[in-house]
Amino acid sequence: MTKTDLLPREWKEKGNEAFKKGDLEDALSSYTSALHLAKDDDAEKAVYYKNRAAVYLRQREYAKAEKDCDAALKICPNDPKALFRRCQALEALERFEEAYRDARAIIINDPGNKAIQPIAARLHEIVQERLKQNSRVTVKVAQMLEVAFDLSKENGHRETAMNNLLVLSREKAGAEVMFKEGIVEKITKLLKVEKKEEIIVSAVRIIAELCKDNTARTELILKDIGIPWFLEMINSKNVDRVNAAQYCIQIVLNSYSGMDTKPESKPNSEMCEKFKKEIDTVLSCLVYSVTSRTITGLARDSILELIMRNIHYTALNWAERLVEIRGLQRLMEVASELEEYKYESAMEITQSTRTVTSVCLARIYENMYYDAAKEKYMNAIDEYIKDKLLTPDIESKIRVVVAITTLLLGPLDVGNSIVAKEGIMEMILVMAGTEDPLQQKVACECIIAAASKKDKAAAIINQGVNILKKLYQSKDDSIRVRALVGLCKLGSSGGTDAKIRPFADGATKKLAEACRRFLINPKKQKDMRKWAVEGLSYLTFDAEVKEMLVQDQEAVQAMIELAKSGDQSVVYGVVTTLVNLCNAYDKQEIIPEMIELAKFAKHHIPEDHELDSPEFVNKRLCLLAKAGVTSALVSLSKTESQNSRELIARVFNGICSQHDLRGIVVQQGGAKALLPLALDGTDKGKKQAAQALARIGITINPEVAFPGQRIMEVIRPFLNLLSPECSALENFEALMALCNLAGVNENVRSRILKEGGFQKIELYMYEEHEMLRRAAAQVMNNLLMSEEAVKFYEGENDRVKYLVILSQDEDEQTSIAASGALAMLTSLSNKACAKIFETTSWLESIHFLLANPKPEIQHRGVVIVLNMMESTKEVASKLIETDVMEILMALSKSDTVENPVIKEIALKALEAAAKWDLIKENQESSGATTSTSPLESID
Template identity: 75%
Template sequence: MTKSNLSPLELKEKGNEEFQKGNWDEALRYYTSAIKSTNENNIEKAVFYKNRAAVYLKQKDYDNVIKDCNEALKICPNDPKALFRRCQAFEALEKYEEAYRDARFVISADPANKAVKPILSRLFEIVQERHKQNSRITAKVSQMLEMAFNIDTNGEKREMAMNNLLVLSRESTGAEIMFKEGIILNILKLLKVEKNNDEIIIAAIRIVAELCKNNAERTSTIIREIGLPWFLEMLNSNNKQRVTAAQHCMQIVLNSYSGMDNKPDSKPNKELCEKYKNEIDTFLSCLVFSTTNRTITGLARDTIIELIMRNVHYSVLDWAEKLVDIRGLQRLMEVSSELEEYKYESAMNITPSTRTITSVCLGKIYENMYYDAAKDKFCAAIDEFIKDKLLDPEVESKVRVTVAITTLLLGPLDVGNSIVARDGILQMILVMASTDDSLQQKVACECIIAAASKKDKANTIINQGVNILKKLYQSKDDGIRVRALVGLCKLSSSGGTDVTIKPFADGASLKLTAACRRFLINPKKDKDIRKWAVEGLSYLTFDAEVKEKLIEDTEAIQAMIDVAKVGDQSVIYGVITTLVNLCNAYDKQEIIPEMLELAKFAKQHIPEEHELDDPDFVNKRLITLGKLGVTTALVALAKTDSQNCKELIARVFNAICSQQEVRGIVVQQGGAKTLLPLALDGTVKGKKQASQALARIGITINPEVAFPGQRIMEVIRPLLNLLNPDCTALENFESLMALCNIAGVNDSIRKHMLKEGAFSKIESYMYEDHLMLQRAATQVINNLMMCEDTVKLYEGENDRVKYLVILSADEDQETSLAASGALAMLTAASEKACLKIFDSQNWLESIHFLLANPNPDIQHRGVVIVSNMIQSTKEVAAKLIETDVMEILMALTKSEMVENEKVKRIASSALEAAANWQLIEKKSEDNNNAASTTEDNPLESVE
């Protein structure tokens, strides 16, 4: 009979059956069908709602528990079960006052109920304490508000008061009190007076953020009071701390409307986004129109573009296409064409990082054009901008369009290449490079460098532009010389790591390296020139000879690290690519011998790797970089929003961490802290690389030192992500080793690992044919067995204990040690587990293996297991007596070959336990009298 043929009462009974079995999903479906089948709001329908609420309670879906209980209470007011279940849900959601109210109603309706009384007592204490705390917070808030917003108060005291209010705003009670007291209007008034006190302004911005956090309704009220332009006004500063605070505040506003938080894996809530669609769209429009605002600082402009970039990939927000529709691309292209050299009244303020950030943003927008029509709209908007600029006969327009093309080539490369491929564009750039105007020369050089990314473009430029670049390298202007040098470096490296392809004569790469070095190590050269020198090295270091030459040049490496420490986004590509090349951390194509022979037969070109890229040379380079402090550079550069750059940084980190002797240096210089976000947010390969680097650190260094405080909890998820069939065996193994160390720290960490789903992932590797993976997984389980929650997993209806018994007798000593150690802890903690050992057909052979093992540690574990079994229950002890285990124990107590006194002592205690059960001399019938029952709580059962 199908569900559709069942009556509502029959559906309810079916739901009850599934509920008793613990099949929550199936029970939920039956109760839901029963509700839908009942049109009238009668008592039966109330029961269906209450029963479904019981399922939601088991699934910890507390919001739905409350909804269903509310529906039941509409039909049957003061129903004890509905009130009780809603009380439990409220308590789980930390809504203690509401939970206390429901508990009181339950007692009023059913005074004899014993189940509610302890809950009522507990909630009463919590509510009383919260009331006292709220009273203290209210008094504190009133005092701080008076001090902070009284202009006659001393400035330092006002700063202190604002910081105290910030702390109070982080508590829900404090935030609610402040909001009701009208702190927003007070902040507006105060900031009109305190225009130059950044300490007070920053605190005020952060208070607004806390008030908006996770509360869309309150956020809407705040926006109505202060307006979106206020946030832009707060953003408009050269104080980095203030700009960061304002950016965070604006992201919190968006998060509140969209249901996100600041965690890397957070995603918008579709229902919430639809509800606040107008607010979210207005927010985007405000950001887009501000990108070309001539009155804001360069730092503020960068931050606005970063905000767009960080949220443009969420399909629920649909920002990518909306940006095109509201002409946001044209505005971003306008920013990308801006030059610091052109200073006039309506010029935009930009930073050295502005164009880099804009190129990444454009790239992200293009990535989110998921279908051809959307991509066509993107390209049409870019075309419109380019054509408008080219129609203007002024030189400035040609310069600007060239700069914009360069930005495109650094972002959405395909779009940039399609522009360069058009008739006359590349020729225009080459003509600009051959003029005597230094600005045109600089701009053209940069565009040539960016355009030579594909081999066909590189060949065209080699044929047409090398002589121009050589000529520009003779310039007296260092800015032009270094750009021309980088162009030559890029063309020189067009063969990549293939030693058989040399676009220039032999020795040219080393000469270009020496020229880049002169610019890099010269402290008299400005930052921009040194940045270009690093970019030149990023191309040259495809050559293994250049790598070896550079790694021996400590002065040049240190200069490059110093350039990176500044954290300038425009320098990131050059430094990171150079480091990736030095570390050989790029993807290497797997060479299949059969395909290689086929290529030789077909006379196809076969790339050859240089002998200086052998592992010994690479490892030496990695250790040198680690000891020179490359981690400090990586930490500074990891603040980028470019996912590709994050991947490259993770690759370098992972390569450095492959060398055990420098892992401690990586941790000391903040590498572990930086790797955590890289492991959770980025490209698939980037996250994997960062996670493996964390695993390598966790293997070598005490986890409490490597990942102090909360970080040790946060590192668990990236490590678990490596326990994936798509990862290599080495990545699996290193993850298991690190997890083993972490699981040995304390019980709260073990519980957190289980909560993150670690057990099932780790357990699967115990069944692997790969010896090292099986051993490592068993060792992790051994450490996890110290947690009572793991013990419960082995007590259930499964064969886990049976498999531990099998692994205890494994040929591999390390696996046997881990499995028998886990079994020893398990049998000490669980009588059920002791009985389940007999489920294994070969349990006696495994016991024999352990007790007679020449390895004293394995033997010790075996004796502990047997002792635990004998002491657990008479039934288990009786089964052991039927075998020769007692004789073995007696032999162990007397044998002179047993050197470990603990083994003899435990064997003796096991024999004593058997004697206490009166089983050694004479076997007796098992006594099964101890079954006791407890009365079911009537409020917990379904009806």
């Protein structure tokens, strides 16, 4: 009989067997098959539901367990087992009142059920305490509501009351009471007349807290106040209010999708499907409002960030839908806006708007992972540009060129394909050659953005370099600085290759000096200083420019202050310059054989400059760190651009490569900024940030470097470095950091194990690489302080056997770590003590440890023997049958053993053997006379 021929009852039996063996996945599959085949809603089907609920409880899938119990109770009301399991699930979900209801129902229907009585008693206490707490919360809420919403009260008192309500809303009981008291309606009425921004911000945040993790409340709130209210709240020039409203809208989307605010959070596919319409409505409203002429620039940036954060396939996967509703055309409208160009229907934008738009366009393009989707994306962009160019006025041409520049800063492939179209580059060059400053400016910016690759730069050098030189002679500084950046970019097209210099010798230094003058001049507008930094970002491929810049404290400080301004448009320039100064870019591995082959074929071979040697790079890292570059990186790390985040992580990692600079990074908030970079971004970026965190974790006490919850959150990045795709150095540093973490406390060790750390760490204990093997053994030594880790060694496996073998490793530190782990393991597990004998060379290993000249190893050896002697009589008997007892007696009396603790432990081991009656008193053989020692009875 095949599996497909099984009856529902047979599937149930199969599931029961799997459940008893602990094979939960097989049990779940079997009970599900039984349910699929069961046609009638009878008592037998209720059993299948109850059994599957039991599996879900073991798997901690409490919501699913509750759902199955509900189904069982629908068929068989008041079934004790179904009630009992639902009670357990509800308690785990912290729905204590409902859990107590089920417990009471069991007692009423089955008064003799002893299993439920302690649970019912415990739940009764919790429910009573919650009733008391709720009554206290109700009084507090009533008091605060009375003050906060009374316009006749002093603003200071009202603000305090609203802040107190915000604190209460973060508690489950407080949120429930406030919602029942109609606070949502009170807030909407108040904010129509409220003038004090602090009160408005707190009120908006209260709405967010009421929506958080509660879909039912979110639906009711949206029904009452509508999406326009959220858009009204975000439309402000007050940064705090805009941030609060942005957070509030994100919480609404999270409530519908099952996401949270953590970077690595993923949506719940079932919830996304269930609330597809609601999610679509919210995102559509955001897309339509992005081109509104009545909203502030700050609001527009926030709406763009919300779209960017949620449309990606790692979030709500809404990018294709955005293209369908003509959202790309709207984004291109924003992309074409200029702060300097004001006209009747102009949108208000900030210095960051175009940068944020370019990143948003790039994020959407990332989702176009198949040709048809890419074609739709390109068609939408083409349509926008054609529509604009149909109008012959200059304004339309300017807007098209500005939009192309924004594309070139975002989805580069799309931008390049537009530039390559017939007539586009010619139009840009013609605009650059006019006498109109605005046309010159936008054309210059587009030429800079288009010269992104060597092949593109070569074409522009031929056509545009003379135009750029001419524009550099302009009396308008804003045009001069842009032309300067264009020349810098073209001059750096050789990259780090010391042999390739597109311009004459010394030209890059002159360009760098010109950029410096713009950068350090406080009279120049921030926009010009931003362009100056971008120019340096290209010139700093040249090692001589790197050295000149890093020695210039005034220029470095000006760059750091610019970065700390929070302007998103400066991110690329500053970060790329820093990456170049730190040599933190990817370098291609040079294979000597390939160099010889290239010489033979007369190919060009890249050459590094002598000023890019490790000695000079390390000096630059120290100068930058001491100048306060970490604070600049912390400000810049708020960007949503994945590429920029990777570059920031690279600079952090470069600084953290220097042992003495890690403390500075932690002091200036670098560890906090690195954590989100390690959890969200490009693969290389996450790896760089995780390595930087690991380096900090090696040098600095983890409790100081990663205070509070952060110590738990760094575990996953460290474990991600334990991958074959990472280098041996990254593996080693992750293991060293994990070793320090595992020594902190049991909660941290438990989290490492929960994240699957045991298996990943264990693999490195089998590595041929001595340093990796040693580091893994050291982590395991600390992990074995946890009883959860001990269970891995007690199962049917050879883990204890390998630990015994590793304890006599040639590498002294590996031996210390492995024998320490074995000492810890044998102190906690009698099973592990017995498993030592499974190793054929166990006695040889014991001899190696007990007779070792190193006191640290010898100490661990006697502890292992003591643990074995104390474990069981059977284990102790096997030890006594060997020469171990003689070695212990010799150790206890030896004058050569310097450590008195070793002697003391050896004596304790002999005492343990005496307690099992395995050795008896023999004064003659021991050479002892009368003695008061507890070893009087030893033979």
